[in-house]
Amino acid sequence: QVQLRESGPGLVKPSETLSLTCTVSGGSISDYYWVWVRQPAGRGLEWIGRVYPSGTTTYNPSLKSRVTMSADTSRNQISLRLGSVTAADTAVYYCARDDFFSGLAGYYYGMAVWGQGTTVTVSS
Amino acid sequence: DIQMTQSPSSLSASVGDRVTVTCRASQSISSYLNWYQQKPGKAPQLLIYAASSLQSGVPSRFSGSGSGTDFTLTISSLQPEDFATYYCQHSYSGPPMYTFGQGTKLQIK
Numbered sequence: 001q002v003q004l005r006e007s008g009p010g011l012v013k014p015s016e017t018l019s020l021t022c023t024v025s026g027g028s029i030s031d032y033y034w035v036w037v038r039q040p041a042g043r044g045l046e047w048i049g050r051v052y053p054s055g056t057t058t059y060n061p062s063l064k065s066r067v068t069m070s071a072d073t074s075r076n077q078i079s080l081r082l083g084s085v086t087a088a089d090t091a092v093y094y095c096a097r098d099d100f101f102s103g104l105a106g107y108y109y110g111m112a113v114w115g116q117g118t119t120v121t122v123s124s
Numbered sequence: 125d126i127q128m129t130q131s132p133s134s135l136s137a138s139v140g141d142r143v144t145v146t147c148r149a150s151q152s153i154s155s156y157l158n159w160y161q162q163k164p165g166k167a168p169q170l171l172i173y174a175a176s177s178l179q180s181g182v183p184s185r186f187s188g189s190g191s192g193t194d195f196t197l198t199i200s201s202l203q204p205e206d207f208a209t210y211y212c213q214h215s216y217s218g219p220p221m222y223t224f225g226q227g228t229k230l231q232i233k
Contacts, residue, residue: 037168044211044224044225044226044227045160045162045168045211045213045224045227046224047213047221047222047223047224049221050222058221059221060221061125061221094167094168096167099170101173101174101177103155103174103177105154105155105174106154108155108156108173108174108177108215109173109215109222110158110170110173110174110179110215111158111160111168111170111213112170112173112179114167114168114169115167116166116167117167
């Protein structure tokens with residue numbers, strides 16, 4: 001079955017760029033949207049954005065100026081870059097596969113496969 | 125942007141109880157509504173998509189209903205493993221993001 005694993009530095013300095021990678025095993029990234037979600041400790045989930053391997057991206061407007069997502073089909077990886085980080089960006093970061101379902105009224109998306117998450121702390 | 129509001133924020137219940145969680149969208153999202161369960165230290169798990177379709181492998185005691193702006197997640201008979209936090213999320217394609225509700229923490233009474 002498909003497995004996702006997030007990786008990257010656990011500590012990032014303020015004003016620097018957070019870079020994370022999601023490695024997908026057991027399946028190709030080619031036919032799905034891939035999502036990044038984050039969760040500060042003790043708080044709710046925040047949708048950061050999603051990327052399709054063709055390069056199509058959609059970002060949370062509140063983060064759009066600082067976020068870049070990309071996909072590398074040769075490595076079967078998804079990447080997240082978040083610039084100019086502050087302590088408010090400290091969170092567990094998850095990657096997930098946005099699965100596609102057909103229904104009576106159309107087509108629907110839902111995040112059916114998730115990585116275990118990786119904790120990123122922004123601190124000097 | 126579409127805002128998603130869940131109620132209640134927390135809920136205490138006993139094993140065997142029937143429990144309902146509500147999610148309201150700030151504008152109509154048809155049936156583009158998902159429900160997730162999250163246990164402490166774990167990634168969320170998709171329970172329901174398209175407002176009422178049960179994700180594969182999810183027990184049938186979970187059900188979803190609603191369309192437009194008002195949605196519910198119902199657990200027909202609570203089991204010990206159901207004590208967790210539940211999130212709704214819209215997947216309506218109009219706006220540029222798929223907002224989550226703030227979560228409902230289901231605790232043991």
